[in-house]
Amino acid sequence: MRLIKTRIVFSTFIFTLFILLFFSGEKTASLLSSVLLSFQFVPALLKVISNPGILVITGLIFLLVITLLFGRVYCSFLCPLGVMQDFSIALSRRFGWLKNHSFQKPLGWLRYSILALTIALALFGSFVLVNLLDPYSLTGRIINHVLEPAFVWLYNTSIEIPKFFNIYLFQKETAYIPLLALVITLLFFLSILFVSARYGRLYCNTVCPVGSLLGLISRFSIFKFTLDEDHCTQCLRCETVCKAGCINPDDKTIDMTRCVACFNCVAACPQPAIKYQHASSFKTQNKWSAQRRGFVIGSVAAIFSVLLVFNDRTRAAIAATRRNQKPPATPPGAVTLRRFTQSCSACHLCVSACPTKVLTPSFFEYGAAGLMQPLMDFEKSFCDYECNACGKVCPTGAIQPLPLEIKKLVQIGKAEIFEEICVVYVDHNNCGACGEVCPTHVISFIDKNNILYPKVDTKYCIGCGACQLVCPTTPKSIIVEPNEVHQTAVKYRHRRRHRRGQDTQEGFPF
Amino acid sequence: MTDENKTNRREFLKKGLSLGLIAGSATILGRPDFLLAQNAPQGLPDLVAVRNGEPDALFSKGIELMGGMNQFVKKGQTVVVKPNIGFPRLPQAAATTNPLLVKTIVERCYAAGARRVYVFDNVVLPTSANARNCYRLSGIEEAAKAARAIVVPVDDFSYRKVEIPDGKTLKTAEVHSLIFDTDVFINVPVLKHHSSAHLSIAMKNLMGIIKNRMEYHLTGLDQCITDFCLYRKPDLNIVDAYRVMMSHGPSGQNVENPTNVQVKKTILLSRDIVAVDAAATKIFGREPEEIGYIKMAHAQKIGNMNLKELKIVTFAM
Numbered sequence: 170m171r172l173i174k175t176r177i178v179f180s181t182f183i184f185t186l187f188i189l190l191f192f193s194g195e196k197t198a199s200l201l202s203s204v205l206l207s208f209q210f211v212p213a214l215l216k217v218i219s220n221p222g223i224l225v226i227t228g229l230i231f232l233l234v235i236t237l238l239f240g241r242v243y244c245s246f247l248c249p250l251g252v253m254q255d256f257s258i259a260l261s262r263r264f265g266w267l268k269n270h271s272f273q274k275p276l277g278w279l280r281y282s283i284l285a286l287t288i289a290l291a292l293f294g295s296f297v298l299v300n301l302l303d304p305y306s307l308t309g310r311i312i313n314h315v316l317e318p319a320f321v322w323l324y325n326t327s328i329e330i331p332k333f334f335n336i337y338l339f340q341k342e343t344a345y346i347p348l349l350a351l352v353i354t355l356l357f358f359l360s361i362l363f364v365s366a367r368y369g370r371l372y373c374n375t376v377c378p379v380g381s382l383l384g385l386i387s388r389f390s391i392f393k394f395t396l397d398e399d400h401c402t403q404c405l406r407c408e409t410v411c412k413a414g415c416i417n418p419d420d421k422t423i424d425m426t427r428c429v430a431c432f433n434c435v436a437a438c439p440q441p442a443i444k445y446q447h448a449s450s451f452k453t454q455n456k457w458s459a460q461r462r463g464f465v466i467g468s469v470a471a472i473f474s475v476l477l478v479f480n481d482r483t484r485a486a487i488a489a490t491r492r493n494q495k496p497p498a499t500p501p502g503a504v505t506l507r508r509f510t511q512s513c514s515a516c517h518l519c520v521s522a523c524p525t526k527v528l529t530p531s532f533f534e535y536g537a538a539g540l541m542q543p544l545m546d547f548e549k550s551f552c553d554y555e556c557n558a559c560g561k562v563c564p565t566g567a568i569q570p571l572p573l574e575i576k577k578l579v580q581i582g583k584a585e586i587f588e589e590i591c592v593v594y595v596d597h598n599n600c601g602a603c604g605e606v607c608p609t610h611v612i613s614f615i616d617k618n619n620i621l622y623p624k625v626d627t628k629y630c631i632g633c634g635a636c637q638l639v640c641p642t643t644p645k646s647i648i649v650e651p652n653e654v655h656q657t658a659v660k661y662r663h664r665r666r667h668r669r670g671q672d673t674q675e676g677f678p679f
Numbered sequence: 680m681t682d683e684n685k686t687n688r689r690e691f692l693k694k695g696l697s698l699g700l701i702a703g704s705a706t707i708l709g710r711p712d713f714l715l716a717q718n719a720p721q722g723l724p725d726l727v728a729v730r731n732g733e734p735d736a737l738f739s740k741g742i743e744l745m746g747g748m749n750q751f752v753k754k755g756q757t758v759v760v761k762p763n764i765g766f767p768r769l770p771q772a773a774a775t776t777n778p779l780l781v782k783t784i785v786e787r788c789y790a791a792g793a794r795r796v797y798v799f800d801n802v803v804l805p806t807s808a809n810a811r812n813c814y815r816l817s818g819i820e821e822a823a824k825a826a827r828a829i830v831v832p833v834d835d836f837s838y839r840k841v842e843i844p845d846g847k848t849l850k851t852a853e854v855h856s857l858i859f860d861t862d863v864f865i866n867v868p869v870l871k872h873h874s875s876a877h878l879s880i881a882m883k884n885l886m887g888i889i890k891n892r893m894e895y896h897l898t899g900l901d902q903c904i905t906d907f908c909l910y911r912k913p914d915l916n917i918v919d920a921y922r923v924m925m926s927h928g929p930s931g932q933n934v935e936n937p938t939n940v941q942v943k944k945t946i947l948l949s950r951d952i953v954a955v956d957a958a959a960t961k962i963f964g965r966e967p968e969e970i971g972y973i974k975m976a977h978a979q980k981i982g983n984m985n986l987k988e989l990k991i992v993t994f995a996m
Binding site: 329340554555600639 | 898
């Protein structure tokens with residue numbers, strides 16, 4: 170019982186941190202991200218590949234070690250989607266919609282196929298399945314697409330009230346979410362809620378690639394749940410509380426690949442029949458199948474051989490087939506388009522953290538390379554010159570953390586002006602909206618008869634998109650052409666044209 | 680400060696200015712509509728320029744020469760002070776109005792008996808995060824709040840659409856509701872270089888009270904700036920030329936020590952928005968005829984850019 174309480178308290182705490190991670194500002198988020206998300210499997214794995222840091226490596230090793238020691242404790246203690254399902258299961262049981270869990274036949278073929286496909290696709294340069302199925306990223310999107318807009322709407326509505334008392338507060342903003350991305354998130358959210366309320370942790374044991382992978386490791390874990398035939402009275406209490414449906418009371422086995430280590434069964438068993446103990450203290454289960462073992466060894470061998478013989482060109486080929494249209498602009502810190510799409514799990518933490526909401530989820534803009542990975546949408550907003558939040562919060566290293574001074578010179582695209590539609594060139598009226606907002610003095614103005622004509626010097630341009638955002642013409646007369654490989658802009662040097670200090674002129678010019 | 684003001688007013692009254700007496704009685708009777716008239720009461724200057732002082736002292740002297748704060752703000756009135764908070768810049772960048780000047784104005788409004796003083800601006804890139812940065816970095820939010828002003832962030836709900844019947848290009852504008860809901864409108868621009876309008880001063884500053892600024896840019900910036908003044912002119916314009924951004928405007932340099940800022944320690948006050956812009960243009964070192972919207976506004980009789988025709992009082996501290 171104590172273990173269950175610990176689990177509930179701990180996992181609720183972790184889940185609260187997740188909510189905080191997405192809802193609190195940039196500072197808290199970057200701190201929480203580095204600590205909390207180092208212990209999330211997919212982000213930690215991706216970061217170890219893309220941009221390893223001590224904490225992340227420790228986190229990944231920690232996850233592998235605890236799985237090897239204790240089984241899939243990650244799924245019950247750390248995984249936010251798991252906790253969310255546990256909430257749903259608890260509610261469902263309280264309202265009597267789900268009375269008892271029961272043993273479910275393993276869908277081994279399906280789950281290992283999904284796992285193998287996910288890994289294979291990722292290795293061949295398409296992150297579509299990682300983006301769709303990773304439980305952490307999925308939770309991130311649920312929070313970002315569903316909970317956050319609801320919260321912001323509520324906040325913005327409620328700040329109307331203190332206005333009557335002359336207290337004015339700044340509104341909050343949410344990112345634009347493309348309809349298809351929202352539909353997919355809602356579909357996943359609702360079906361996971363439904364499935365968990367009806368069948369327990371079925372998602373974790375059938376679809377979730379992290380669950381399947383950790384399940385494979387749990388097979389060899391030191392501590393295992395065992396059902397002692399000598400003490401078992403066939404009361405079936407363990408089966409009815411097993412969310413994973415992995416206890417088979419008929420042949421007295423517990424499927425460790427599916428067990429999420431929630432400890433419900435241990436507490437439910439009135440006899441000393443269910444035990445959580447060291448593997449050496451009991452006989453090896455005779456239920457192992459040569460086929461399954463073969464599959465495991467085979468897939469591990471296959472994965473490693475693919476890794477070894479992996480040819481970088483195949484990835485490039487896949488990336489090249491993905492689209493006919495121009496790729497979107499990637500956030501500063503992405504370094505290259507390919508690097509970005511091949512390390513982003515689409516958790517949308519950066520979308521939440523971006524203060525100007527220029528980072529918006531894509532849908533299929535990156536093509537086969539990735540689904541819903543964020544892009545810089547300059548029709549919606551602009552990238553704040555003084556901000557480097559996205560890189561600070563990114564848990565996978567897809568957006569590298571850049572010191573502000575460096576970020577200010579990272580050129581993610583170049584502004585291009587179209588004189589044939591620009592109002593100044595067409596109507597000979599002053600406009601200059603683009604020049605007003607440019608933070609790096611890219612746009613200069615040529616004075617002809619007191620009309621100021623804009624000119625662009627792209628060597629200073631960092632592609633922040635402010636000019637595109639404010640350009641009043643339709644279509645825009647100035648747009649940012651994204652750089653697939655980010656460049657470095659030239660730092661603008663101010664010439665000292667005007668003397669500083671007190672001006673020497675005496676009196677008044679009138 | 681208040682004592683000084685009182686003696687000054689008495690001085691005016693002593694001189695037996697009939698309009699001074701009317702102004703006094705209007706104070707008692709509370710007829711602010713008289714005071715909203717654009718032309719200065721007889722005997723009082725059309726335009727005041729003060730230099731060589733700190734922002735607070737400059738304003739105190741300037742408003743004294745204008746006839747005192749009571750000329751503009753009556754007991755129990757609500758006031759909206761509209762500085763330039765358009766850019767996320769530190770005060771030394773001179774892209775935004777001097778915070779000490781804003782603070783002093785708010786204080787003097789309250790001292791004159793104002794019931795409430797609001798401060799707001801619509802920032803140039805109106806996202807919530809950017810607005811927050813502008814309010815904070817400019818130092819205006821802090822300074823205004825210290826003087827008990829109500830600092831209002833702009834949101835989409837706060838605009839009302841109005842017609843501008845005589846507008847040549849600008850026919851409608853979405854104006855912030857504070858402009859309608861308050862009794863006195865004080866415009867506090869900063870004088871600075873502007874990449875697309877040559878200079879940003881008082882008339883240009885009014886783009887911060889409307890929402891459809893992109894329409895201005897699309898249909899002709901100078902004409903729209905001019906047309907809007909047909910709808911509403913501020914009751915008082917106070918031009919901050921303490922620090923003047925001489926190039927790279929309107930956003931300026933995003934550094935601690937900008938190289939394009941000249942300290943001129945000057946402020947200008949006037950009821951006439953065109954005159955104050957013309958005078959500020961001269962201070963900047965250019966001619967009013969070169970600035971599109973000043974020329975247009977003069978032609979459309981919004982105000983007078985011929986400084987020679989005006990009664991100007993200057994004071995060097």
